Amino acid sequence: MGGGTPGGSERCRGLARPGRVLIVDGYTDEPGGFGVPPYIDVYPRLVAGALWAADKTIRVDYTAVDSFRSSRVWLQRAASYDVLVFIAGVVVPGRYLGGRPAEPAELEEWGRLLSPHADVYLVGPAARWGLGDAGGTPAVPPARLARAGYQLVRGDPEIFFYELALHGPERARPNAVRRDYGLANRALVLGARIIRQHPSYGRNLIVELETYRGCSRWVSGGCSFCVEPLRGRPIQRRPEEVVREVEALYRWGARGFRLGRQADILVYGSRDLGVEEWPKPDPDALRRLFHGIRQAAPNLRVLHIDNVNPGTITRHPRESREALKVIVYYHTDGDVAAMGLESADPKVAKMNNLNVSGEEVVRAVEIVNQVGSLRGPSGLPHLLPGINFVLGLPGERRSTFHYNRAVLEEILERGLLVRRVNIRRVLVIPATRLSRLWRGMNTKLEPYRRSFTRWVRRVFDREMLRRIAPPGTVISDLWVEGCESGVCYMRQAGSYPLVAATRCRLPRGIHVSRAIVVGVHSSRSVEAVPMHAHGEADLTACSNGWTAG
Numbered sequence: 001m002g003g004g005t006p007g008g009s010e011r012c013r014g015l016a017r018p019g020r021v022l023i024v025d026g027y028t029d030e031p032g033g034f035g036v037p038p039y040i041d042v043y044p045r046l047v048a049g050a051l052w053a054a055d056k057t058i059r060v061d062y063t064a065v066d067s068f069r070s071s072r073v074w075l076q077r078a079a080s081y082d083v084l085v086f087i088a089g090v091v092v093p094g095r096y097l098g099g100r101p102a103e104p105a106e107l108e109e110w111g112r113l114l115s116p117h118a119d120v121y122l123v124g125p126a127a128r129w130g131l132g133d134a135g136g137t138p139a140v141p142p143a144r145l146a147r148a149g150y151q152l153v154r155g156d157p158e159i160f161f162y163e164l165a166l167h168g169p170e171r172a173r174p175n176a177v178r179r180d181y182g183l184a185n186r187a188l189v190l191g192a193r194i195i196r197q198h199p200s201y202g203r204n205l206i207v208e209l210e211t212y213r214g215c216s217r218w219v220s221g222g223c224s225f226c227v228e229p230l231r232g233r234p235i236q237r238r239p240e241e242v243v244r245e246v247e248a249l250y251r252w253g254a255r256g257f258r259l260g261r262q263a264d265i266l267v268y269g270s271r272d273l274g275v276e277e278w279p280k281p282d283p284d285a286l287r288r289l290f291h292g293i294r295q296a297a298p299n300l301r302v303l304h305i306d307n308v309n310p311g312t313i314t315r316h317p318r319e320s321r322e323a324l325k326v327i328v329y330y331h332t333d334g335d336v337a338a339m340g341l342e343s344a345d346p347k348v349a350k351m352n353n354l355n356v357s358g359e360e361v362v363r364a365v366e367i368v369n370q371v372g373s374l375r376g377p378s379g380l381p382h383l384l385p386g387i388n389f390v391l392g393l394p395g396e397r398r399s400t401f402h403y404n405r406a407v408l409e410e411i412l413e414r415g416l417l418v419r420r421v422n423i424r425r426v427l428v429i430p431a432t433r434l435s436r437l438w439r440g441m442n443t444k445l446e447p448y449r450r451s452f453t454r455w456v457r458r459v460f461d462r463e464m465l466r467r468i469a470p471p472g473t474v475i476s477d478l479w480v481e482g483c484e485s486g487v488c489y490m491r492q493a494g495s496y497p498l499v500a501a502t503r504c505r506l507p508r509g510i511h512v513s514r515a516i517v518v519g520v521h522s523s524r525s526v527e528a529v530p531m532h533a534h535g536e537a538d539l540t541a542c543s544n545g546w547t548a549g
Contacts, residue, residue: 017168018058018082018119023047023194024110026065026088026102028124031228032215032307033208033261035087037064037098038200038479038493041208042261043087043124043157046184049191050158053183054165062197065102075110079117083164086110086150089125091139091227093132093427097481097489097499098200104131104140108148115149119169122150123157129227129429138428138438158187178235185241192248203509204479204493206302207254209245210261211268211289212236216309217355219277223342224352224434225390225426228263234274239285243292250297256493257293260306265337266323267312278315283322290330301477303330304495308337308385310364311356317367324371328383333376336419336495337368338386343393344403351395351437358407361387362414369416378492379475380468384419386496391449392426394437398445401452408460418464420496420524423453457523469498469517469526478512489525490515500528510534 023044028035035041048060061081065088068074078084088102107126114120122145125131130139146152153160155176162183163172178184188210195201214234215222222229246257259265267273269285293303305327313320327335343349344358356364365385372383389404411418428438469475478490478500488506491497501521506512515528 016082017055017165018051020059020081021047021051021061021083021085022078022081023060023062023085023087024065024068024078024102025062025198026086026107026124026126027090027096027099028087029090029092029094029101030125031092031226032213032263033210034258034306035208036096036101037066037198038204038256039098039206039208039258039260040195040198040200041087042188042210044194045191046156046158046187047085047087047123047161047191048194049187049189050160050162050183051165052190053186054162058165060194062194064099064199066099067199069106075113078114081118084114084118084120085161086120086122087124088122089127089129089131091125091129091131091427091429093424094422097491102126104145107145107150111145111148111150120150121153121160122146123153125227127152128154129230129431132427138435139430141430156184158184162187180235181237181241185237185244188245189248192245192254193252195249195252195254201253203511204256205254206256206258206304206493207249208258208260209242210237211242211259211265212262212273214274215263216267216273216279217263217277217353221353221433223340223354224437225393225429225432227429227432230431234263236268236273239269239289239292242289243296246293247296250300255297255300256302257297257300258302258304258306258495259289260304260495263307264309264312265305265327266308266320278311280316281312281319281323283319283326286323286326287330290326294330301332302494303332304335305331306336306338306495308339308364308368309355310339310341310361313364313367314356314360321367321371324368324383328372331383332378332494333382334378334380334492334494334497335372335383336386337372337383338388338422338496339364340388341407342388342390343396343400344407345395345397345400346403347397348393348395348400352393352434358403361407362410362416365411365416365418366414373417378477379473380492380498381417384417384468386420386422387418389421389423390426391423391452392441394434394439396442396445398448400445401448404452405455408456412460412463417467419468420464421456421460423456461523462520465520465523465526471518473517474514474531475500475517475528476514478515480506480508480510480512482508487521490528490530499525501525502528502530504530506530506533
């Protein structure tokens with residue numbers, strides 16, 4: 001590294017502190033944390049903020065991986081930096097509308113091309129756990145990426161990059177793990193301004209906020225496939241620390257926030273977190289947190305949550321109900337509480353130490369419906385549950401899919417609402433207990449996996465869309481994400497936002513103030529006709545002749 005002499009012959013790599021740093025955000029998707037546009041996760045802000053905490057004169061630039069891969073100019077410019085920081089790691093693969101996460105093959109190619117010219121570091125889940133681009137297979141281990149030229153930062157990035165900027169690489173610890181949030185709090189505040197370089201800035205940007213790390217079920221080892229228990233005993237941020245971060249983000253233009261970086265938002269602030277496997281929620285702690293965020297960001301547009309453990313709700317129904325009421329009072333509507341069932345098969349649950357039974361999930365769905373099903377200004381219910389399934393876990397058998405379907409059929413019969421069902425194939429992370437149990441996907445069960453998924457998409461999902469957004473529903477505040485085959489797709493900002501398809505030809509990035517639902521387009525989207533849009537949008541060309549379905 002050359003301390004600000006980019007491209008010079010005397011880089012003195014490994015001997016000096018950095019002067020120019022480029023962050024390439026390859027997007028992250030973890031059980032507790034999401035960073036695919038329009039989201040920005042904590043990693044870019046921690047890296048930038050830690051560098052500036054040590055030396056405010058360091059130049060830190062940021063680019064999203066979609067821009068990096070689409071332009072050879074970025075690849076050429078990258079070699080002019082002292083330090084390149086790649087952030088990557090999909091450990092819960094899904095389908096993404098807002099961007100395409102960095103894939104193993106391209107990361108390897110970039111490492112080989114750039115490591116002769118700069119110090120190239122890898123940060124995030126990819127460096128610590130490995131990464132994959134599809135479920136049903138083992139993840140690519142970190143060692144393979146190291147062989148491509150990356151220096152792995154397997155600990156917490158704020159510690160390493162703070163020490164790198166202060167002392168140089170010889171004294172920076174790549175495996176150091178935070179024991180408290182002291183430095184992280186400072187880095188998250190200082191790094192807030194990096195959001196201005198995000199591709200969704202000024203439009204539908206959602207900033208992920210971390211309230212605590214780890215999972216309460218670390219006591220028992222947690223689910224076999226999950227990395228969150230591997231973080232050890234959970235540690236929490238105080239409400240005022242999160243609020244200070246929100247103040248800084250709001251000052252730099254953020255208007256959308258999600259409390260997504262935790263295993264279960266209901267137990268934030270609980271005295272039992274880190275001690276008991278099933279902590280009791282503390283509604284007062286949540287009230288201090290949400291009230292503080294509202295005070296710090298008075299004109300925010302989105303305040304959503306992500307993960308909720310259904311086991312918390314069924315074991316502590318009174319406290320959970322009060323905690324959910326606090327969330328509904330302070331948040332913005334259209335919110336989703338994602339709940340992990342993973343498998344309703346008792347055999348699979350036992351072998352993989354899963355959270356809850358199918359019956360418990362139905363009860364948790366009912367309680368969330370009772371608190372959150374009232375419609376808000378966006379046109380959608382305030383807070384609805386989501387359900388996660390994981391296919392391919394040890395113990396899976398033909399009857400597994402009967403158990404899974406029975407849970408969803410009961411939800412249908414009881415007239416309950418579920419915002420979305422996420423079905424994914426397990427990704428085997430080397431450090432997890434699953435890696436020791438894994439014997440590969442049972443190919444004989446493939447027809448049953450496809451049949452279950454097909455039923456969910458064609459029957460369950462479509463019926464839920466009809467219930468949640470029936471024809472005539474006016475939905476507000478949508479952003480056009482892109483067009484394909486004469487259909488444009490727009491969605492609201494937030495947790496698992498509703499996708500609306502329209503035949504109106506609209507430029508990507510246009511804001512649609514209001515649209516009216518006319519039917520169901522697919523298992524994941526409704527059909528809608530825009531009523532009012534900002535920018536260069538000609539609504540006179542829209543078709544309003546779609547039949548309600």
